[in-house]
Structures are given as C-alpha cells and as structure tokens.
Amino acid sequence: MLSIKNLHAGVEEKEILKGLNLEVKPGEVHAIMGPNGAGKSSLASVLSGRPNYEVTEGSVTLDGKDLLEMSAEDRAREGVFLAFQYPIEIPGVSNINFLKTALNEIRQYRGLEPLTAKEFLALSKEKQKLVEFDAKLVNRSLNEGFSGGEKKRNEIFQLAMLDPKIAILDETDSGLDIDALRIVSRGVNKLRNEQNAFIIITHYQRLLDYIVPDFVHVLSDGKIVKTGDKNLALTLEEKGYDWIKEEVAS
Amino acid sequence: MINQLEMPLYDSLISKYEIASIQNGNDALEQLRRKAFDIFRSLGFPSIKNEEWKYTNVLPFLKEEYEVPVQQQSLSKEDFDKAAALVAAHQQEIQHSLKGENKGAYRLVTINGQISFELSILPEDGHLKIIPIAEAELEKEFQQYFGTIATIEQNAFAALNTALYYEGLYINVPRAYQLDQPLHIVNVLIANAPALMQPRHLIVLGAQASAEIVETTISDKNIQPVLVNSVTEIAVAENAHFHHYDIQTGNSGLRFIKRVEATQERDSNYSNYTFTLPGADLVRNNLVLHLNQENLESHLYGLYLTAGTQLVDNHTEVHHKKPHGESNQLYKGVLLDQSKAVFNGKIFVYQDAQKTNAFQQSNNVLFSEKATVNAKPQLEIFADDVKCSHGTTIGQLNDEALFYLKSRGISEQTAKNLMVNAFAFDVTQKVKIAPIRTYLENKIGEVMTNASSN
Numbered sequence: 001m002l003s004i005k006n007l008h009a010g011v012e013e014k015e016i017l018k019g020l021n022l023e024v025k026p027g028e029v030h031a032i033m034g035p036n037g038a039g040k041s042s043l044a045s046v047l048s049g050r051p052n053y054e055v056t057e058g059s060v061t062l063d064g065k066d067l068l069e070m071s072a073e074d075r076a077r078e079g080v081f082l083a084f085q086y087p088i089e090i091p092g093v094s095n096i097n098f099l100k101t102a103l104n105e106i107r108q109y110r111g112l113e114p115l116t117a118k119e120f121l122a123l124s125k126e127k128q129k130l131v132e133f134d135a136k137l138v139n140r141s142l143n144e145g146f147s148g149g150e151k152k153r154n155e156i157f158q159l160a161m162l163d164p165k166i167a168i169l170d171e172t173d174s175g176l177d178i179d180a181l182r183i184v185s186r187g188v189n190k191l192r193n194e195q196n197a198f199i200i201i202t203h204y205q206r207l208l209d210y211i212v213p214d215f216v217h218v219l220s221d222g223k224i225v226k227t228g229d230k231n232l233a234l235t236l237e238e239k240g241y242d243w244i245k246e247e248v249a250s
Numbered sequence: 251m252i253n254q255l256e257m258p259l260y261d262s263l264i265s266k267y268e269i270a271s272i273q274n275g276n277d278a279l280e281q282l283r284r285k286a287f288d289i290f291r292s293l294g295f296p297s298i299k300n301e302e303w304k305y306t307n308v309l310p311f312l313k314e315e316y317e318v319p320v321q322q323q324s325l326s327k328e329d330f331d332k333a334a335a336l337v338a339a340h341q342q343e344i345q346h347s348l349k350g351e352n353k354g355a356y357r358l359v360t361i362n363g364q365i366s367f368e369l370s371i372l373p374e375d376g377h378l379k380i381i382p383i384a385e386a387e388l389e390k391e392f393q394q395y396f397g398t399i400a401t402i403e404q405n406a407f408a409a410l411n412t413a414l415y416y417e418g419l420y421i422n423v424p425r426a427y428q429l430d431q432p433l434h435i436v437n438v439l440i441a442n443a444p445a446l447m448q449p450r451h452l453i454v455l456g457a458q459a460s461a462e463i464v465e466t467t468i469s470d471k472n473i474q475p476v477l478v479n480s481v482t483e484i485a486v487a488e489n490a491h492f493h494h495y496d497i498q499t500g501n502s503g504l505r506f507i508k509r510v511e512a513t514q515e516r517d518s519n520y521s522n523y524t525f526t527l528p529g530a531d532l533v534r535n536n537l538v539l540h541l542n543q544e545n546l547e548s549h550l551y552g553l554y555l556t557a558g559t560q561l562v563d564n565h566t567e568v569h570h571k572k573p574h575g576e577s578n579q580l581y582k583g584v585l586l587d588q589s590k591a592v593f594n595g596k597i598f599v600y601q602d603a604q605k606t607n608a609f610q611q612s613n614n615v616l617f618s619e620k621a622t623v624n625a626k627p628q629l630e631i632f633a634d635d636v637k638c639s640h641g642t643t644i645g646q647l648n649d650e651a652l653f654y655l656k657s658r659g660i661s662e663q664t665a666k667n668l669m670v671n672a673f674a675f676d677v678t679q680k681v682k683i684a685p686i687r688t689y690l691e692n693k694i695g696e697v698m699t700n701a702s703s704n
Contacts, residue, residue: 048657051649076659088654092672101668102658109659141672158658 001026001063001197002166008057008222009046015056016042018222024166027194031208031233032201034219035241040201041085043219044170047199048082049075062166076102077109079165083155083172090142095154096124098142099161106162127160131187149180156187167191168199173207185210205237218244259312259446260294263410270320270414279387282397286412293406302404305592305624306563311505311532314475316446320414322384325361325440332470333361333438337369340436340468344689355434355464355685362440363417363449369436378429379422383450386420391454391485399483400511401538408509408536411481415450418480421463425456425487432462432683439469439504441476451482455490457515464495464686467506475503484512486520488543493682495523499693500530502558509536516543516572522550523681524564527693528557528586538567541575541603552581553677553690555670555697556589556621563592570603570636577607582677583614584670585621586701592624597638599631606633610640615673617647617666617701667698 002024009017016039024030034040046053047060049072060067067075090098104114115123128135133153143151152172159167169188173181188198188211200211208216208230216232217224220241225248226232236244267287271280295312296303325333337359358380359369365382372380379389386392402409423429439447455461469476486492498506512520526533539548554562568577583591593612614623627640647669655665671678671694678694681687 050653050657071662072653072656073659073661073665076657082657084654084657088648088651090651090654090669090672092675093655093668098655098658098660098668101664102655102660105661105664106659162658 003061004058005060006058007046007055007060009042009053009055011042011052011054016222017046019058020219020223022217022224024197024199026165026197027192028215029192029198029200029211029213031213031216032199032219033203033216033233033236038219039222040219041170044082044168044199044201047075047168048072048080073105074109076162076164077106081159081162081164081167083152083159083167083169085170085172085174087143087151087155089144089146091144093142095140095142096138099124099158102158103161124161127157130190131156131160132183133157148175149177152176152180152184153187156184160187160191164196166197166199168201170201171203172200173202173204181207182210205233208233220245220248257295257312259316259318262316262318263414264291266318266320267413270416278393279397283413286402286409287414289402289409290406290413293404293409296406302565302594305590306532306534306561308507308532308534311477314444314477316444316475316477318414318446319416321416322364323362325364329440329442330361330366333359333366333440334369336438336468336470337436340466344685354431356429356431358419358433358435359438360417360419360435360449361438362447363437365419373429377424377427379420379424381420383418383420383452384416386452389420389422391422392420392452395454395483395485396452397483399485399513399540400481400509405509405536407479407507408481411448411450411479411509415448415481417447418450419453421451421453423453423455423459423461423490426458427456428459429461432464435463435465437465437467439467439473439476439478441469441474444475446477446479449478449480451480452485453482453492454485455487455492457488457490459487460491462493462495462683464497464683466497467500469501469504471501473501473503475505477505477507479507480509482508482510484510484520486512486514486518488515489517490515491519493521493523495681495683495686496525497686497690498524498526498530498533502529502531504530505532506530507532507534509538511536511538511540513540513542514546514548516545518543518546520548524550524552525690526552526554526556526562528555528560528589528697530560532561534563534565536565536567538569539577540569540571541577542571544572545574547575548577549680550577550579550581551677551680552593553674554581554583554591555586555674555694556583556591557586557697557701558589559587560589561591562589563594565592565594565596567596568598568608570597570599570606570608572602573604573606575603575606575608577609579610580677580680581612582674583612583623584617584673585614585623586617586697588618588620590622590624593642594626594628595640596628597630597640599629599633599636599638601632603633604635606636606638608636608638612642613673614644615647616644663699663701666701667695670694670698
C-alpha cells in the first residue's frame with residue numbers, strides 16, 4: 001500500500017528527514033515514536049503535502065502511484081488523511097458544508113456521483129454515532145470555539161466520513177484527557193479494517209494501550225532506527241530514548 | 251489641488267458651465283449651481299496632497315478626453331436596443347441565482363441616467379412618485395431638500411455634479427407608504443466615446459414610510475471610458491425605514507465617484523449596503539449620514555472584493571448630532587492581484603449627542619502579496635456619555651487554513667471560495683433580500699473561481 005523509500009526532506013535548506021524507509025500494508029497499524037525534533041511531524045507533513053516542505057531524495061508511493069508528484073488535495077482524493085495535531089478553526093465555514101464539499105470532491109475525482117442531501121445526512125448520522133461525535137458540533141462553524149478534545153474528535157469524525165486508505169494521526173493524543181482519549185481510540189478501532197492502514201505518531205505509550213499497533217518504529221534524527229512490536233513502546237516508556245541512540249551510535 | 255493648467259478636462263468644464271448656465275431658468279437652482287461651480291473652480295480636482303484623497307490618485311482617471319454632456323442626449327435606436335439587451339441579460343443573471351426564491355421586485359431602468367419607463371416595471375397604485383430630477387423642481391420635497399443635504403464645500407466632485415447635473419431620479423415614497431417589494435434600479439451605461447456622466451438623485455421617504463431599493467449598474471464589455479460622478483441625496487423622515495443596497499460591478503474603463511448623503515429624523519432607520527466587486531477601474535464611495543434627531547439608527551455594511559489593478563475607496567462619515575443615536579458600521583475587504591483598497595471611516599459625536607452608541611469595524615484580507623489596503627478609523631467625540639468603538643484588521647490568506655481544507659480533498663479554488671464567503675459572511679448575512687444574498691454569494695464564487703491560483 002504505502003511505500004516510503006530513502007526519503008530525504010526538509011524546510012528551507014534544513015534537512016529533517018534523512019533517508020527514511022517504511023512499508024505499510026493494508027490492515028496494519030504502525031506507531032511512530034521518537035524524541036522531540038526527530039522528524040515525526042515532518043513525516044506527517046511531507047506525506048500529506050504541506051507546503052514549504054521540500055523533498056530532496058527518495059520516493060513515496062501509494063498503491064504504486066507517486067504521491068510526491070500530487071497536490072495536497074489529490075493525495076486526499078487518493079486516500080491519504082492527516083489528523084492534525086492542531087486542527088484549524090475556520091469561522092463562517094460550517095462543519096457539515098465543509099465535509100459535504102470535501103466528500104463530493106473526492107467522489108468526483110473517483111468518478112462517482114455526488115451524494116444526495118439525504119444520503120449525505122444518513123452517512124453523517126451513522127458516522128457521528130460510530131465515533132461518538134456530538135450532533136451539535138456538526139452544525140457549528142468548523143472547529144470554531146471547540147475545546148481541544150472536541151477538535152480532535154472532529155478529526156476522527158472527518159476520518160470516518162472520508163474513509164481514507166491511509167490515515168496519519170499526528171499526536172492526536174496530545175491535550176486529551178483520559179475520557180476523550182478513550183473515545184478517540186474507540187473511534188479509530190471501529191474504523192480499522194482489512195483495507196485501510198494507520199500511522200500513529202505519538203510521544204506516549206498510553207495511546208497504544210487503546211490502539212494496539214502491529215509495529216512500533218523509533219524515529220531519531222530523521223531515520224527509523226529501530227522497529228519492534230507493541231512491547232517496544234513499553235520499553236521506551238520505561239527506559240526513554242537514550243539507550244537506542246547509544247545503540248545506534250555503537 | 252492638481253495643477254489644473256495641465257488638465258484639459260478642467261478647461262472644458264469651465265466652458266461647458268458657461269453654456270449650461272445660459273440654459274437654466276429656475277433662480278434658486280441657478281444660484282446653487284453658480285455657487286457650486288465657484289467652489290469647483292476654486293478647488294479644482296483633488297490631488298493626493300488633499301488628506302481626503304491621500305491614497306486615491308484620481309489624476310490618471312481624468313486624462314481621457316471625456317465628452318461632457320450638459321443637456322439631455324437623445325438615445326439612438328441602436329443604443330436603446332443595446333440597453334434593452336443588457337437589461338434582459340442582467341435580469342436573467344439575477345433570476346438565475348434565485349432558484350425557488352421570491353422573484354418579485356419592481357424595476358426602474360435608467361440609461362445614462364435617463365429613466366426608461368419602457369423598460370421599467372413600477373407599482374401602479376399611483377402613490378410612489380418616480381420622475382426625472384429635471385422635472386421635479388416644483389415638487390414640495392424637492393424644494394425642501396434639494397441641495398440642502400449634499401455637502402459641496404470642500405468637495406470638488408459633489409460641487410461639480412451640482413453645477414452641471416441634468417439627469418437623475420426623483421423618488422418620493424410618501425408618508426406612511428410601505429413599498430411592498432424591493433425597487434431594483436438598473437443603471438445602464440452606454441458610451442460610444444469617452445464621457446463624463448453626472449447623475450443626480452433625490453430620494454425622499456416620508457414619515458412612517460418604508461422602502462428597499464437595490465441599485466445595480468451594467469454596461470457593455472467594450473464600453474468607452476466613462477467617469478460617473480454621481481450625487482444622491484436622501485431624506486429619511488420620522489419613523490421611516492430605508493434599506494439601500496448598491497451592488498457595484500462593472501467593466502474596465504468605468505470609474506465611479508459617488509456621494510451618497512442622507513439625513514435622518516427621529517425614530518428612523520437608514521441601512522446602507524455597499525458591495526463592490528471586480529470590474530470598474532476606480533470606485534470612490536463617499537457615504538455620509540446625518541443623524542439629525544434623537545433615537546434613530548443607522549447601519550452601514552460594506553464589502554469590497556477587488557481584483558486586477560482596481561482601486562476601491564470607501565469614505566464614510568457618520569454625524570451623531572442628538573442623543574440616543576445608534577450607528578453600526580461593518581466593512582470587509584478581500585483584495586486580490588494588484589488591487590488597492592482604502593477604508594476611511596469617520597464618526598463624529600457632537601456635544602449634544604449623549605447616550606450615543608457608535609461602532610465601527612473594518613476587516614481586510616490580502617490574498618496577494620501585491621495588493622494594498624489603507625484603512626483608517628477616525629473618531630471625534632465631543633460628548634462624554636457615549637459608547638464608541640472601532641477596530642481595524644488587515645490579515646493575509648491563512649495558509650494553514652487553506653492547507654487544512656485541501657488536505658480533505660477540497661481543491662484550492664473551492665477552498666479559497668469557501669474562505670472568502672466565510673470571511674464575507676458577517677456582511678452578506680445582513681442582506682435582508684434573499685435573492686440578493688444568493689446573487690452576491692454566486693458573484694463571489696465566480697470571482698474566486700476566475701482568480702489566478704496565486
């Protein structure tokens with residue numbers, strides 16, 4: 001599905017990703033952990049097509065298609081979804097109108113008819129229920145005045161609506177209290193299936209108690225330096241990152 | 251003042267005035283015209299050294315060899331047919347955006363300022379009076395208000411209009427009359443050679459009367475340069491309500507210098523909605539309200555969406571003269587390409603005007619690195635028990651918000667369109683006539699779709 005080979009990328013001449021390799025297959029959940037400044041959020045940005053990031057070397061393909069050649073909107077239409085670490089407030093754009101526009105542009109790209117108002121409403125209700133998203137928030141302006149937790153839950157609701165092939169969750173757990181964390185995790189678990197995949201970027205092992213990953217990768221200085229199963233996360237929680245840095249250095 | 255010696259237009263106006271003044275009979279009016287022309291003659295056209303014109307250099311727009319008609323021109327059949335076709339197309343465009351909405355509106359068509367009753371659809375109950383301004387001189391309200399509302403001192407353009415106007419509308423909404431549908435004034439401009447046009451209007455609302463008037467201006471795409479220097483005087487009597495919309499679209503070659511000046515009596519409400527869209531080269535709006543009595547309210551809503559090398563300048567003045575007045579001002583600007591905008595909002599609270607509430611807000615977003623906006627709030631308060639506030643913001647397109655929308659599969663154009671409509675929403679939602687709101691939203695959509703992607 002997603003294949004990242006020898007990815008070098010940075011911002012304004014500063015190289016942040018320095019030869020990153022990652023293979024993600026359908027049905028898998030990959031966790032990416034690592035110390036501050038390792039390049040975790042940069043990876044999310046590069047994959048989703050955030051402006052200002054420049055790829056200097058390497059390739060990223062999704063089902064064989066070159067993602068790096070595509071605009072951010074085309075990546076989304078091909079099935080890439082980024083749950084933002086800091087979701088943006090856009091006053092005056094209604095949440096529901098925004099989602100309807102997004103969904104129909106994606107459908108159009110895929111040669112599908114737009115959903116009727118009725119179909120869209122039914123889908124929206126179904127997904128709201130699935131990810132436990134408050135109906136009142138659906139009709140408000142996009143993220144305007146939402147609490148930190150509500151914003152993150154809105155990201156998961158959007159994820160449910162747009163049904164991507166690969167979802168990247170960029171520190172979705174940051175700023176969540178334990179109840180919100182449970183709701184968000186439950187939503188993600190319900191959305192996991194054999195066709196899609198998740199990349200979960202996090203600082204903390206806690207989230208991985210709820211969303212159990214198939215692989216845990218440690219990102220350090222722009223490269224994946226260690227890969228293991230969910231137990232690696234527990235070790236990191238206990239011992240920190242320094243032992244890996246030493247291991248890599250030796 | 252601009253060095254008028256280098257200004258053929260100034261010379262031509264001086265000689266035109268001599269001709270025009272011979273033709274006019276009415277004494278009071280003749281005196282006013284003479285006084286106005288003297289003001290114009292001594293002021294000349296304003297240069298950027300004039301504080302009121304600091305950011306708007308009119309000089310480049312005065313260099314054309316404009317014809318300056320000073321009496322009614324007869325319209326050729328060809329031009330009339332052209333006007334009729336433009337009106338029909340315009341109607342189509344507006345109707346098109348109305349899907350399922352109430353389509354009812356009266357229509358008043360002017361061609362170069364001259365009323366075309368043939369193309370108009372007006373109420374037939376005989377109460378609403380609409381006649382050419384030149385035929386209104388014996389009307390009581392004309393004699394009461396004409397020339398008393400518009401300020402010509404220090405205003406070269408308004409003075410020039412007063413001295414040389416000959417076309418325009420006199421509209422009288424009589425006491426207690428409620429206009430049951432909006433009146434849509436369609437101003438058609440036809441010019442086969444560069445021309446200076448100076449329409450002059452007087453709109454009077456009697457006590458307890460109410461009306462909604464929507465003005466639009468249309469012209470041929472290949473129109474010759476036209477400078478429209480218009481003055482509209484408005485008198486809103488006790489407890490009258492007037493919602494006044496001006497939707498400013500146009501083509502390149504058109505330059506508008508407009509002065510709308512209104513007086514309000516007690517318990518009245520005047521609401522002005524000025525929307526400027528890409529098209530005309532220059533738009534200068536002078537909107538001046540005199541809150542002459544107690545307990546009244548005024549609303550000023552403006553939206554300017556500018557593109558190309560357009561220059562759009564909104565100057566507003568609100569004069570709170572008596573207690574318990576409320577004025578509310580919200581102007582929003584979105585600037586594309588190399589366009590420029592100016593917002594200058596003055597609020598005067600006179601010594602007697604205790605318990606005044608006066609608010610002003612101006613928000614601007616630059617969508618291009620080459621666009622410029624100059625925004626300046628000015629408050630002069632001489633009363634001590636008032637609530638006044640003002641705020642001005644100038645921002646840029648929020649790249650992070652744009653990326654957020656795109657990351658959900660929304661195209662750049664659609665994303666920008668959503669963001670502009672969202673930004674304009676505070677103003678567009680104030681529009682009381684649903685079809686006009688839809689028309690505006692569609693227009694914004696069109697502009698954003700055609701806008702270049704940077």
